[in-house]
Amino acid sequence: MLQSKSFVKKTRHGKVLKVVREHYLRDDIACGTISCTVCDNSKACLSSSSGQIIVFDTNVALHQIGLLENAAVSNVVVLSLVLEEVKNKNIGVYNRLRTICSNPSRNFFVFSNENHRETYIKGLAGESPNDRNDRAIRVASKWYHAHLGPTSKIVLVTDDAENRRRALAEGIVALSVHEYVQTLGNAELLDLIIRTGSEEAQTTGDAEDLRPSKRKVIYPEHKLMSEITSGLHKGIYHQGKLRVNRYNGFEATVSSESIGEEILIQGRMDMNRAFDGDVVAVELLPEDQWQANSLGKIAEDADEDDNEEAVGLVPDVAEAVTDTVAAGRAGRPRGRVIGIIKRNWRQYCGSLDPMLNSGGAGGFVHALFSAADRRIPRIRIQTRQFANLVNKRIIVAVDAWDRTMRYPAGHYVSTIGDIGDRDTESEVILLENDVNNKPFSKQVLDCLPPLPWSLAAEELQNPNRRDLRHIRVFSVDPPGCRDIDDALHCTLRPDGNYEVGVHIADVTNFVLPDTPLDEEASKRGTSVYLVERRIDMLPKPLTEDICSLRADVERLTFSVIWEMTPEAEILSTQFTKAIIKSCAAMSYAEAQARMDDSRLSDPLTVDLRNMNRLAKIMRKRRIDRGALTLASPEVKFEIDSETHDPLDVGMYQIREANQMIEEFMLAANVSVAEKIFGHFSQFSMLRRHPVPTPKMLEPLLLTAAAVAVDLDISSSKALADSLDRAVGGDPYFNKLIRILATRCMTQALYFSSGDLPPPEFHHYGLASPIYTHFTSPIRRYADVVVHRLLAAALGLIKLPAGLRDKALLTTVADNLNYRHRNAQMASRASVELHTLIFFKNRPTDTEARIVRIKSNGLIVFVPKFGIEGPVYLTGKKDTKDESDWIVDEQSQTTVSRDGKYRYKVLDKLVIHIEVVEPQPNRPKLQLTLVEQPNA
């Protein structure tokens, strides 16, 4: 029992409260140097003999975190005071600093100076907190010097000249960041330094006169935080997250709760230096400036020529809702940003804009950086290595955006690779979507069972594991699938009923809770499928071997077994851990071929047919209940096995066999959801699909009304029925309407059942009151959680502590939603990338359908390739001249002034697709009109 020797009360003044907290000072805090004989050096990592020990102040941490992350910086004392200050100012930097500190190879030691008896200081009368902290840092540096003896070399790194002066006066070696980096003797590191304030003027000298007094003010001032708060309180200002239009970097919306609808922000000035994702305060503009032109243009702001709409894949679900809605209404409130409440800056991937005058080699140049994410404005950076970087994909961090700066200032962080290189571009996709692509760490791999794995004898003895090896189990998956996580069986029972089993890989048998493996999987959340590769959630031995339910090997499963009548009524449900031996791993096509081939009548084929019959009944019942049959234009690339270049592209074919498997997976998921919710009403991991709001369905209704289709959106059942009735002139019409409908849907979400009342559990798309994910534990972490919940519900295991914590489960669910969304975005981006590569040497003419009318063009959808993009009717540059085309919003038609051309939404037209390079190394798809129909 250690008692503190002495203590000091620390008083902190809040608004009105005087908070008194105890603050214990100790003398058992180690200095962290390996050679120290006085302190407990079990955790020591600093070497006092091999050169200097670095101490830095808060501003260095806040501004130069990128530098600190560089491996060249080591042997550093991180003061707890600095950590605390960083945490209060920027939690992101704090986390990064903590990551460095926890990395044993970096030799960063955290010294709790505020709790050390000899380094704690009290603020003096009249001393500002900043001065006090600076002094504390100096005292700590001095203490180290005294503690380690006169031979030690302690260096205080700070950019505060006054602090340096005082340190020198007290006999401490103090350097500025720039001076310090120079001592390291690595020129590349100098690029990592972020220039702030006075340092900038000294080091860049006359490269460009950047002194504030001479700069022109470009942007309106941000209001003071106090003004914003009072304004928000009075209702003059509105707070919300800024969402930049995917298609137009200078149009954004802020959904404010106080006003109840989205506020449109247009143009650079009104956005006033806000980034996508920033929480901003917005002031409404007078009503006469509200947007009258409800359609919006495809791209505006002619001076920003790279911001026109890009051709891309069709959005899956309603994540593009903001801009689709944006098109729908007249007189939407417009506003302008008057302050930024919380920045959402992160590191951005992209490339430097080429410059004519690239300056002398090795000298500093100012370059403009364009992020891969079009919603991000260009960023101005300084670099010494422009020539090296111009053809590379690089990562850049944003530092500041002053009123006087047209573009935000940033700095170079690292290089990914060459532009245009597929691996580099894939890397960019992964980085931009926060997908962890790093190989699994040794700790994670250590959790795997030894290979080659085979069924252990004790598993057979396990009374909780049923031996189902004698049953004819098979799997059906996409061709080439190696991570098979589901298998099925269907046998006719003597009483005429069927026993149907869904066998899911027993991943939780190998991924035990609270192991590094489990933590890693939980962080990754899902496997990510790119066109040419897959980023696994679990290490390969598990996904492709131990857990994969391949044919003719014994595998462990978690099974759901139903007894069903021939009318597909479920009589009973059993859940059990089991051992299976799959007799066949088929592809969808193979399974379909077997079912269709009337000559075959082997037991497996009979099973398949029986199953298919049951599935059809179940499917019909589900649709009658109101489940939506939605469509998404999934495309499939044929990839050259050697070059990994796409050879062909086409729509993904959906067969009966796919639907059959899907049906049983849905049924298994529903059964499991009911079971776990029955046992754990407060912390079941479920999946819900919220009902789309009428506002979200507005664009669909508008389009449907224009083509005289009547859609009833009162319920999912009504919508499903009316979608069935929507048959147009050609076979693709119905599918197109379904695609548009899919786009208006909300995203399905994971959640913890304790967070919502049961009516909210509803899954709209499947018309199921409760749903979860159980069937793909190899590639989704949610399923792993559900497996554990189910096992606990059956009494097979004790529920791991992490799942018993409601708050923790909520964070897990939030992370899964985030990862899931990112994985989808990454897949789409990958498909987009490959589409680009595909069309590079293949300019193509193809049929397209109009999905939206804009004032200066059309948005078309190309069914064959699943891409969507703009076709300009007017010349791109003269956007002012819109008079050639008359747009009728009600009927979604645009007619040329001379009446020669007339386009209506959902019309067919022929377009030309080709890859153009308006700037070197910036290839993009361009769609142009070829044919002029209904002339």
Add this chain to the structure above:
Amino acid sequence: MNANEYRTPGEVLGWASEYVAGGGTYVWNQKVCASVVGIARITPAAATAEDQKPTIEVIREKERGPVPEPGTVVTAKITKLMPRQAAAAIVCVGPKAVREKFTGIIRQQDVRATEIDKVDMPTSFRPGDIVRAEVISLGDSRAYYLSTAKNELGVVSATSDAGAAMVPVSWQEMQCPITGQREPRKVAKVV
């Protein structure tokens, strides 16, 4: 077990087979334990006792204030005079001052030993008089019964109308040293 040590409640003092549990102790699981804070004392058994075990007790150092008990002599101040009795506040029990308030009542028949039916309260006491009295019983729930029916009991100090401390002149009278006026009292005989 060492005697003369400071003990706190719960501390084991010895086996019940070896000691008799005295004051401030209790027996639990055949052990004698302290129940109050104080100094442990061991008293050898009296020679006459049949059980020859020594007694162990814990004596508190902090004493409670004195409490009047029947038979003790107390000092009280007359607070109220009624036709048949006088109320008094007890201030001392024997030589010790009390720590809390105790009220006493001197009934008419307890004022003096003789001619008890002829006692006139106003000629015996006046409010403010300090009397010495003996506790004769615990009385009712409100007050102890006091008695001054002995020669050495009665008023020991009284103040005259003029404000001076009077001196006793007989067992029935006291005189003011300033005015020379005599006042009737049941005066205590100075021992």
Add this chain to the structure above:
Amino acid sequence: MDFISPEGLRLDGRRPLELRQLQAEIGVVEKADGSATFEMGNTKVIAVVYGPREVQSRSQQQHDQALVRCEYSMASFSTGDRRRRGKGDRRATELSLVIRQTMEAAILTNLLPRSQIDIFVQVLQADGGTRACCINAATLALADAGIPMRDIVASCAAGYLNSTPILDLNYLEDSGGGPDLTVALFPKLDKVSLLQMDSKIPLDVFEKVMNLASEGAKAVAQFIREKLMENTKQLVLAKGR
């Protein structure tokens, strides 16, 4: 929120298994039969005992044992925001009951039939762990009043934050949302007289936290004994013997 830094220090600089600074004073109210203040860090409680004395209302008198009564209240100045906290609210009623039951178990009530013992406990300054602090103060006051007790009662709280069992939570840690477990025990008899916790924790974690709280309570008991001895010695000195 991080309640324990990776360096293993809590917000106030303690390590997870450390108590706050303990302080106690005996005999702070002259008039009472027994009184004491007890401080655990910034939590400060005064306890005053009257009795054994006559039972005030006859109907409550018990012929075979003493009547123990307890009144808990929180001074309105005990927290930063001045709020009226009477003795009537639910929390106070519950705490009064808890303290009464805990102390009743310690007092040898059968030795004092037909009498009444009143315990008044007031929180002068609150910074988490008031429950434990009240019990400790009450023990000291009872010992001061010389009321015979089986054993002293010592109490301590423990919690579970950031997957670590931590001892003697202060207010900040108390409001961290983790479990808050208060244990009161008879250290010499090694018996638990109070165990309270109002959240759910897994059984294995519970055991750890419970053991920690017991260890804490024993340390508190040691402190209480030392204080009592010291007080007795001073009384002896005052008497001049």
